[in-house]
Amino acid sequence: MNVQQLDNTYIAHTYARFPVEIVSGKGSEVLGADGKRYIDMGSGIGVTAFGIADDTWNQAVTDQLSRVQHMSNLYYTAPGAKLAALLCERTGMKKVFFGNSGAEANECAIKVARKYAAEHKGAEYSTIITLENSFHGRTLTTLAATGQDKFHALFQPLTPGFVHTPANDIKALTEAVENNRVAAIMLECIQGEGGVLPLETDFVQAAARLAKDKDILLMIDEVQTGNGRTGDLYAYMHYGIQPDVITTAKGLGGGLPIGAALLGEKVQDTLTPGDHGSTFGGNPVCCAGAVSILERLDTAFLQEVQQKSAYVFNELKDAPGVKAVSGRGLMIGILPEKPAGEVVAECLKNGVLCLTAHDRVRLLPALNIPMSVLKEAVAILKAALS
Numbered sequence: 001m002n003v004q005q006l007d008n009t010y011i012a013h014t015y016a017r018f019p020v021e022i023v024s025g026k027g028s029e030v031l032g033a034d035g036k037r038y039i040d041m042g043s044g045i046g047v048t049a050f051g052i053a054d055d056t057w058n059q060a061v062t063d064q065l066s067r068v069q070h071m072s073n074l075y076y077t078a079p080g081a082k083l084a085a086l087l088c089e090r091t092g093m094k095k096v097f098f099g100n101s102g103a104e105a106n107e108c109a110i111k112v113a114r115k116y117a118a119e120h121k122g123a124e125y126s127t128i129i130t131l132e133n134s135f136h137g138r139t140l141t142t143l144a145a146t147g148q149d150k151f152h153a154l155f156q157p158l159t160p161g162f163v164h165t166p167a168n169d170i171k172a173l174t175e176a177v178e179n180n181r182v183a184a185i186m187l188e189c190i191q192g193e194g195g196v197l198p199l200e201t202d203f204v205q206a207a208a209r210l211a212k213d214k215d216i217l218l219m220i221d222e223v224q225t226g227n228g229r230t231g232d233l234y235a236y237m238h239y240g241i242q243p244d245v246i247t248t249a250k251g252l253g254g255g256l257p258i259g260a261a262l263l264g265e266k267v268q269d270t271l272t273p274g275d276h277g278s279t280f281g282g283n284p285v286c287c288a289g290a291v292s293i294l295e296r297l298d299t300a301f302l303q304e305v306q307q308k309s310a311y312v313f314n315e316l317k318d319a320p321g322v323k324a325v326s327g328r329g330l331m332i333g334i335l336p337e338k339p340a341g342e343v344v345a346e347c348l349k350n351g352v353l354c355l356t357a358h359d360r361v362r363l364l365p366a367l368n369i370p371m372s373v374l375k376e377a378v379a380i381l382k383a384a385l386s
């Protein structure tokens with residue numbers, strides 16, 4: 001059997017894969033087993049922040065790989081400590097818990113919220129409010145947090161204690177806070193899987209004030225929006241708020257699995273020994289890769305992300321076949337006149353890998369995609385849209 005036949009025979013059918021096998025790549029260009037070159041405008045769903053096989057990242061990862069590839073969390077290792085310090089210095093947060101994915105980062109946040117509330121207000125203050133159309137992960141608890149019924153139906157009972165309110169509706173959020181015993185509000189600043197829909201600034205700021213007034217934790221899910229993706233280091237920074245908990249994953253490791261829950265002042269000491277853990281969490285190879293990513297996300301680099309973003313928005317906003325363009329930085333959603341799936345299939349045929357999110361074509365290219373490659377991809381995308 002060839003690779004596609006083996007995969008279809010032996011891997012659980014949870015993914016509708018495109019009929020392409022990727023064998024190698026460099027930066028934002030990848031090579032198919034068919035010998036075809038593709039421009040990667042998805043970067044593994046916002047994961048390979050500096051593209052495929054980036055030299056600096058490769059060096060950091062392979063150096064650590066040949067030193068110590070894993071130690072249990074019973075001992076100290078340098079990469080995790082350095083990464084946690086960097087994350088805290090750059091966000092004002094105080095402590096970090098490392099897991100291996102976005103869902104695990106959110107699980108940690110939810111445990112922190114419930115313990116903080118139990119200790120400060122009573123165990124009955126366990127409700128977490130999230131938004132309709134949100135996405136927070138695939139574990140049974142983060143599915144419960146995810147405000148999309150289509151993910152829930154066949155997996156009941158989910159973890160109880162989640163309430164969903166409409167995005168940008170501060171009245172509904174305030175009512176939910178009044179009608180429930182609430183531990184935390186959890187938000188994505190830009191709903192990614194939900195269609196690349198940014199929250200309104202007024203709403204986010206009002207939610208932050210509400211949380212502060214009621215001693216409810218404000219938890220921002222930066223799994224997709226974090227680590228330079230939106231042209232800010234973290235998307236919340238654009239909104240002028242300071243969260244109590246930030247979760248991140250995807251782009252953080254540059255291609256290796258790592259998730260992090262960043263804990264602010266209020267909750268920095270909420271977790272104590274035995275409360276939480278992960279065998280692989282804080283893996284030194286993943287952390288060494290993440291340090292090499294985060295160190296390069298400086299102001300000048302983030303400005304380049306914003307410039308590339310402006311280029312894409314300008315090219316697409318009035319382009320034939322485009323109804324709307326949403327998002328920020330290099331997290332971009334395009335509402336096409338044609339079905340999004342058709343546009344993505346046409347792009348694939350012409351050598352560009354794009355994503356969808358609901359009814360939109362979604363772009364999450366590597367943050368360092370060269371301008372020439374970006375231009376080439378946008379031209380092919382525009383032709384597919386028209």
Ligand SMILES: *Cc1c(COP(=O)(O)O)cnc(C)c1O
Binds near residue numbers: 106192225249250
């Ligand atoms: C992808 C995503 C998750 C889940 O991350 P995994 O690493 O797949 O567990 C959670 N929240 C948001 C906002 C995401 O985009």
